[in-house]
Amino acid sequence: DRPVHPDDLECIHQASHYAKDHREYLAIRYRIIWPDGSLHWVNALGRFYYDRDGHPVRMLGVLTDITDRKQNEETLRRSEEFKRRVMDSSEDCIKILDLQGRLLYMNDPGQRLMEIDEFDAYLYVDWASFWDSASRPEVFKAIETARQGGVAKFQGLCPTHKGICKWWEVLVTPIFNAEGKTEQLLAISRDVTDHWQSERVLRESEERFRATFEQAAVGIAHVGLEGGWLKINKKLCDIV
Numbered sequence: 001d002r003p004v005h006p007d008d009l010e011c012i013h014q015a016s017h018y019a020k021d022h023r024e025y026l027a028i029r030y031r032i033i034w035p036d037g038s039l040h041w042v043n044a045l046g047r048f049y050y051d052r053d054g055h056p057v058r059m060l061g062v063l064t065d066i067t068d069r070k071q072n073e074e075t076l077r078r079s080e081e082f083k084r085r086v087m088d089s090s091e092d093c094i095k096i097l098d099l100q101g102r103l104l105y106m107n108d109p110g111q112r113l114m115e116i117d118e119f120d121a122y123l124y125v126d127w128a129s130f131w132d133s134a135s136r137p138e139v140f141k142a143i144e145t146a147r148q149g150g151v152a153k154f155q156g157l158c159p160t161h162k163g164i165c166k167w168w169e170v171l172v173t174p175i176f177n178a179e180g181k182t183e184q185l186l187a188i189s190r191d192v193t194d195h196w197q198s199e200r201v202l203r204e205s206e207e208r209f210r211a212t213f214e215q216a217a218v219g220i221a222h223v224g225l226e227g228g229w230l231k232i233n234k235k236l237c238d239i240v
Contacts, residue, residue, distance in 0.1 A: 005031035005039065012044075020048045020056050029066065041070040090188075093168075096175070097185040101127050101143040104184065113191055115160040127187065132157040132165075142172040146185045149174050155192070166193045 004012060008030035019026035026046040031039050046061020084107075093110030095103060102124045111119055114130075128139045135156030142152035152172045159165045168189040174182040 002032045002034055005033060007031075019046075020059075023048070023050070026059075026061065029070075040065055040067045042066065093189040093191070095127065095187045095189070097127055097143070097187055098124075099147055099182065099185065101140075101185070103127055110189070113160070113166075113189075115162040115164065117161075130158050132159070142170065142187075143185065146172040146174045147182055149176075149182055158189075166191055168192065 012028060012030055015026060015028045018024070026044060026048075028044050029041060030044065031041055034040055043064045043066045044061055045064075046059055048056045048059045051057050088108045090107065091109055093113045094107040095110065096105040098104055103122050103126075104124075106114070106116070106119055106122070111117075116122065128136050128143070131139050135154075135158065138154040138156050142154055145152040151174075153170065155167060155169050157165060158168055169192045170190075171188045173186050173188075175184040175186050177183040
């Protein structure tokens with residue numbers, strides 16, 4: 001027999017007594033120390049046998065070395081934790097969708113951007129339902145493209161949970177499984193509201209300038225640095 005890790009002795013003691021007193025199967029995982037000092041995980045399954053008076057007389061069980069499995073579980077846990085840290089360090093709204101386009105995950109910064117206080121209320125909700133109706137065709141198209149293994153980009157209007165309208169630049173990509181098949185979708189949305197509003201103000205300013213230029217009651221010319229006319233309005237054409 002190899003010694004049990006000291007930190008696991010109390011857990012084994014409690015589990016054994018509970019199984020014995022309640023006549024239930026014993027099922028527990030714990031660590032043992034090998035002669036070379038290395039730690040190994042074992043899975044213990046067993047049951048107690050009792051005499052006619054109900055006293056336990058023996059216990060039969062099976063130990064299975066699950067060290068590799070535990071190491072794989074730990075590696076996976078660390079990988080998932082790393083991905084969560086990466087996602088939560090991003091300033092974008094990062095979501096994982098199922099193949100039907102339903103929400104499975106949203107990173108914490110994304111929840112703040114969308115003004116969502118409790119994500120559980122949105123679990124398995126159709127992502128497309130968040131979007132303004134004019135933007136939904138682009139959303140559906142992007143989901144289908146990613147589902148087929150492609151990458152899609154679009155811009156659209158999606159209000160927050162509290163009703164604030166925001167413009168987003170979105171990238172939707174497939175997440176492949178070990179066989180190379182698409183099993184989930186990754187959607188990364190960047191808030192471009194400020195940029196979009198600045199462009200809108202600029203467009204409106206340019207439109208007002210063009211309207212003023214063309215409709216002015218006096219002749220106006222747009223002159224280049226070398227003195228040549230680049231553009232003249234209708235009034236100046238009438239004059240010259």
